[in-house]
Amino acid sequence: MSSAILDGSRLKDLNTKLQKEIGERAVCELNIGEYRKKVREHNDNIARIKKRIEGIGKTEGLQLTEHAILRFIERVELIPVQDVRNRIVTENLQRMYDILGDGCFPIDNSEFSVVIKNGQIITVKK
Secondary structure, eight states: OOHHHHHHHHHHHHHHHHHHHHHHHHHHHHHHHHHHHHHHHHHHHHHHHHHHHHHTTOOSSOOOOHHHHHHHHHHTSOOOHHHHHHHHSOHHHHHHHHHHOSEEEEOTTSSOEEEEETTEEEEEEO
């Protein structure tokens, strides 16, 4: 094979590779634009979420924590918290939980029930 034919073949091969690289670069440039747009959208969403987080709990006036309410009941109303616990966590409730697991259970002959989730009493219902 002559040198001219080999050079022509190499030239054709290199031009094909060049065109492929140019095309792939163009695709990347399009993707960069799309990703920049997505980054801006994510930044906007992050800013909105942070603003909402900062606004949580910021209401006018004083806030009252559950801890403060509990201490008021215990120290001002003079209802011993342990007595409340004993009234809720009965032997019967413990037996029902041991057998049935999580759920809603009546408390003995009272007018209320409790909801247990993952071994914790999470609420009291009338």
